[in-house]
Amino acid sequence: MGDEEVMSASGEGNAVAAGYAPHPYIGGRTAVLRALAAWRMRWPGAPRVIVLTGNPGSGRSRLVTGFLMMCDPGYRKQLPLDDLDPATVPPDLPAPAVPSPAGRTAAQLLWMISDHFGLDAGRGDDIFTELAAREEPVTLVVPDVDRAGPVRAADEPARVVRDVLKPLAATETVQLLAEVPRELAAELAGALPSGQAQIIDLDAAEWADPKGLVLHAETALTPEAGAPDLPFTTDPSARRALAEALAARADGNRLTVQLAVQSLLLQPEGFDPADASLLPGTVGEALDLHARRLGADPQTLRLMLAPLALAEGEGLPVQLWGTLASAVAGRDMSQDLTDGMLLAAPFVQPVEPSRDGDGNGDGGEDGNRGGVPSSAADGGGAGAGAGAASGAGSDRTLLRLTHPGVAEEIRSGLPDVRDAQTRIAMALLEAVPQQDWSRADPYVRDHLAAHTLDAGLLPQLLTDPGLFAHADPVTMRTAIEAVPPEQLGAPARTYLRTAPLLTRSAAPAELRAAFLESAFVEDGLVAYAEALHTLGFRLPWRTLWSVPLVGVRAVTTGTLPPANESAGSAVDAGGNPDGTSAEAGGNPGGTAAEAGGNPDGTSAEAAGGPGATPTTPSTSSGPSGSSGPSGSSGSGAPAPVSGTAAPRPVAAFLVPEGTPGSRTLPGQDGDAPGAGGRALLVHDLLRPGYLDADPAQVQLTSAQAQEAAPFGLSRGADYLRVWARASEEVVAALVSDTPFTGADLSPDGVLVVATARGVTARQILAAAPAPAPTVPAQRTGTADSAPSDGLEGDHS
DSSP: OOHHHHHOSOOHHHHHHTTOOOOTTTOOOHHHHHHHHHHHTTOTTOOSEEEEEOSTTSSHHHHHHHHHHHHSHHHHTTSOGGGSOGGGSOOSOOOOBOOOOBTOOHHHHHHHHHHHTTOOOSSHHHHHHHHHTOSSOEEEEEOOGGGBSSOGGGOHHHHHIIIIIHHHHHOTTEEEEEEOOHHHHHHHHTTSOTTSEEEEETTSTTTOOHHHHHHHHHHHTSGGGTOOOOHHHHSHHHHHHHHHHHHHHHTTOHHHHHHHHHHHHHOOTTOOTTOGGGSOSSHHHHHHHHHHHTTOOHHHHHHHHHHHHSOOTTOEEHHHHHHHHHHHHTSOOHHHHHHOHHHHGGGEEEEOOBTTBTOOOOSOOSSOOTTOOGGGGSSSGGGTTOOTTTTTTTTSOEEEESOHHHHHHHHHHOSOHHHHHHHHHHHHHHTSGGGOGGGSOHHHHHHHHHHHHHHTOHHHHTTOHHHHHHSOHHHHHHHHHTSOGGGOOHHHHHHHHHHHHHHHHTOOHHHHHHHHHHHHHHTTOHHHHHHHTTTTOOOSEEEEEEEOOTTOOEEEEEEEOGGGTTTSOEETTTOOTTSOOOGGGOSOOOOOOOOOOOTTSOOEETTTEESOOBOOOOOOSSOOSTTOOOOOOOTTSOOOOTTSOOOEEEEEEEEETTOTTOEEOOOTTSOOTTTTOEEEEEEESSSSOEEOOOGGGOBBOOHHHHHHSSEEEEEOSSEEEEEETTTOOEEEEEEOSSOOSEEEEOTTSEEEEEETTEEEEEEEOSOOOOOOOOOOTTOOSSOOOOOOSOTTSOOO
């Protein structure tokens, strides 16, 4: 068999003449299947990359599905391969990788590919490098690119082509078949040298399959396919004539034929197969003819279907359909929907929600996914009870249109899509019970941002910290990234810089709120941080202050003796040591910090923070108000005698010598000041403000006080866990998108953490665990076993 015969696009008649059976699922497309089989077997002259395209409803997805049936070793056994044209049957090879972009971002798709091939990539670009280095080529089939992305208005299909498919196509070890919209096909294939890529347009004359379309219509009209007994379904000649008329009128569009058959079988009264005017030529005509045959106004049908055409995610909850239809129509549509189920039936189908509910919150959203152990955000106290609404309504009924081509037709017929989306967004907001996002339907919570983006109103929505915390972070992030940066307000910018952490950690709502609370303080948006404490979340901490300090090598907590109270005044009353403003943290920034030891020269232990923990911070269980708690006597030292001042809780930062406001420390071996290149900054532990204090006066915690503290600290490269010593339960889990350069926990639970962005202090809000109950004297039996050393060994 020569190359020309295998790659010929005119083999439909030859296949029929040879007596080959049609593909049982596709029912034709012999020419395309021959080309795909040659691509799969890497036949000489076959392209390495095939771009499959066509109009909506041309049958792209069905064709890819039928071809993959023959590529799957298990499914091949169920197909009559011996009856098919041998040139259409791919060789019996391991099944190709089929990563689906439907509902996913380009980044998620890329990491799905990396996971499938077991690549050890730290960045997105590394994935292509590793694939290029493989000795054996890899085969990828990427279907449904037009359905990519969690937010339709964000145009994720174009990003998938640009950021994933084009680099894959340029990788010589990758054999790629991609199904893409026509407007993106030339961009993908045009990036490759001549001969390496081929565009197969199913609507082009050389790839058209009119006989296959007739067979498709004829099969759908048979009683064996579920059609009722009618003159044009039971009589083979009448059935064949109707199928030919439907196919000819539809001009090759399989969706048009499918909708026409569903309509006439659902309501055959009033249909005359001899009347060509009752046969649709387009998807739009199929909608309108169906409405007229049922005695309804076609515009009413389109208004009924408009909310489903504009719906996001997996589908629209059935209880929202009437509300949104009325909003789009500007009148009450409840009776129309009640009376119009038969009218809408051919175009609507129920859908089972995925295990993740309505969201698309896959992990691995970011380029740098590595370094986050699954235990970093596991079921600790920080996430206890988190996301109370995340699973709400997961068993509710969702509806969607039968095909994206129907949705596209409905949207194109709306006089003003932006106005319709505005009405939908307002109706969704009104559907939130008492504006409490924890009680909102998951669809409203997760997809409101997408509707307001399409309405051009998203920046106005991005001021609600409750929505930020409750909404699916992948969807919210995708919507915000589609807005020009200059249109975003400060809260949205804070969310956007925090979103990679939210998506990478797959944090539940309550932990997302905690991460955002700290981020708002870091960016000086204290009112937004405080608002999160009023929304019913059981946050694991309250962020007391944050400073954008570059180069911090280690941190420790401690106290200044009462004698230093006057000398240890705040520098610039809450400002940075160089005199710049540091209200609640300012905007973070800076370069990677060098990990270092404690101010006393000891090393920072990975499991417990810096080697020594200072004494006697405040016993306050948590601050009230944005300025932090007032200092009081702590649990790490005896209370001061009445009339004497209490020791002042402080945090000390090891910084490079020359940092403004710092005090230089002697070298490790007692060298002259400055020889070691180290310096120390002292900051108030409980409120914003540097202190002009002698570092030598900072008192560290005794071993006894540290062991008596209610909480312990475990530390990894980019995660921390605070756990209760008595119960060994995690009460707070913190992950970071940059490595920690220092961390310490004061005896009464103030966690001070340094990263490349700066230093932040958080008061742990979990109640100190009660001591273990005393065993009653009358108890009998074996003694209690000795307590363990904590979750990960001895954390003292």
